[in-house]
Amino acid sequence: MGSFEGGGLPPDDIVVGALRAGDEAMFAALLDTWSRGMLRVARSYVSTDHSAEEVVQDTWLAVIDGIDAFEARASVKTWVFRILVNTAKKRGVRESRTLPWSTFERDGGPFTEFGEGRGGRFDGVAAWPTPEGEALAAEVRVLIAEALGRLPPRQRVVITLRDVEGCSSDEVCEILEISAANQRVLLHRARTAVRGWLADYYESVKQPE
Amino acid sequence: MKRFTCDELAEHLTAYLEDALDQPSRDGMRAHLSCCEGCGRYLEQFRATIKVLGDQPPEKLSAPVRDRLMSAFRERHHRHP
Ligand SMILES: [Zn+2]
Numbered sequence: 001m002g003s004f005e006g007g008g009l010p011p012d013d014i015v016v017g018a019l020r021a022g023d024e025a026m027f028a029a030l031l032d033t034w035s036r037g038m039l040r041v042a043r044s045y046v047s048t049d050h051s052a053e054e055v056v057q058d059t060w061l062a063v064i065d066g067i068d069a070f071e072a073r074a075s076v077k078t079w080v081f082r083i084l085v086n087t088a089k090k091r092g093v094r095e096s097r098t099l100p101w102s103t104f105e106r107d108g109g110p111f112t113e114f115g116e117g118r119g120g121r122f123d124g125v126a127a128w129p130t131p132e133g134e135a136l137a138a139e140v141r142v143l144i145a146e147a148l149g150r151l152p153p154r155q156r157v158v159i160t161l162r163d164v165e166g167c168s169s170d171e172v173c174e175i176l177e178i179s180a181a182n183q184r185v186l187l188h189r190a191r192t193a194v195r196g197w198l199a200d201y202y203e204s205v206k207q208p209e
Numbered sequence: 210m211k212r213f214t215c216d217e218l219a220e221h222l223t224a225y226l227e228d229a230l231d232q233p234s235r236d237g238m239r240a241h242l243s244c245c246e247g248c249g250r251y252l253e254q255f256r257a258t259i260k261v262l263g264d265q266p267p268e269k270l271s272a273p274v275r276d277r278l279m280s281a282f283r284e285r286h287h288r289h290p
Contacts (some may be wrong), residue, residue, distance in 0.1 A: 022286030024279065031278060036268040053274055060278045064285050127250060128257055140261050163262035169227060180229070188223035195258040 009033060012076045019067045031060065034077065037165040038084050044148075044157040045085075045092035055091055059084040074174055081175040085157070092153070128202050136205075143201050147194045158183060159190035211237035218248050222255050 009015060009029065018026035035056055042052035062083050070079060129136070148156055148164075161167040161175065173183050211233045213221070218241050224230050225238050242249055270278075 022283070024283065027282045028279065031270070031275065035270045035275075039268045039270070040265075053271065056270065057274050057278065061281055064278075064282050128254055137264070141265060144261055144265060159262065163259050164265050166263065184223055184227060184229060188220075191223060191255065191258055192219075194262065195254055198258055198261070199254065 012072060015076050016067065016070060016072070030076075030080075034080060035060075037161070037167075038081070040160050040164060041081065041084060041157055042088045044153050044160060045088035047092075047095050051091060051095065052088075055084065055088045059087050062087070075171075078171060078174045081161075081171075082177075085175060128198075139205075140198070140201070143197065144194070147197045150197075151190050151193060155186050155190035155193070158186040159194070162187055163191070210240060213237050213241045215241075215245065215248055218242070218245075219251060222252060226255075226259075 015026060015030070019030075038056045038059065039052050042055040043049070046052050046055060059080065063080055066083075070076070074082070148160065151159065157176065158172060161172045162169065167175075169180060169183055169187075172178075173180055176183070178186075213234075218238060221230065221234070221238065225235070230238065242252060269275075
């Protein structure tokens with residue numbers, strides 16, 4: 001049993017051994033390290049914070065039940081996040097049957113995403129202010145959260161894993177079971193859209209010279 | 210070396226940043242960026258966007274859910290020691 005402060009998590013075989021042995025400190029460390037990213041990923045598929053938390057809870061319960069049967073074909077993190085994505089998708093589909101406005105309908109949209117065109121490349125090429133002031137930084141954080149909420153689910157989950165949570169592209173491909181090229185296209189569209197919204201925002205707060 | 214228009218450059222920025230381009234394309238991107246001010250700024254904005262995305266406030270499971278999961282873990286071990 002150890003502390004994980006600063007050093008990140010130990011290698012997978014140690015993690016799995018500890019979980020099977022009932023090491024509560026290890027379980028708590030995983031819970032605290034991965035749950036924040038899991039909440040964000042769940043939110044890409046479901047409609048409320050409450051649902052997202054239930055998805056994360058159900059995922060951890062499945063992990064507790066399944067740890068004895070875990071075969072190290074993927075990393076533990078990939079395995080946990082795959083369970084999460086499947087749980088969240090199922091719940092999202094269920095919710096979309098009862099919600100009049102499904103976020104899923106937007107996923108099959110045309111190739112050109114919103115964010116291109118408006119706020120496109122050549123009208124927003126002024127240098128941006130650095131969000132140094134705490135007030136500006138806080139506003140930008142709110143704007144980013146809203147921007148993520150406007151993305152189609154597949155783009156949202158990729159940009160969340162990559163840019164918000166800092167996963168590698170290999171991890172994202174494994175978790176979502178998509179090709180590297182597909183991952184890159186989704187990430188690029190998402191970044192382009194978010195950049196467009198940020199450009200509009202910076203334009204709107206620009207101080208007169 | 211491959212030549213890029215400004216639009217093509219913008220389309221390939223993620224691939225460029227991921228080091229997923231072949232050598233002629235990579236050289237072409239670099240050459241375009243070194244002489245096109247607009248695209249240079251666009252790349253800066255793209256990088257700034259990625260940076261602010263990584264600056265989201267941390268999230269946490271609520272205390273009751275965390276407690277419930279810790280007890281579920283404990284109970285499982287008592288069932289299968
Ligand atoms: Zn250019």
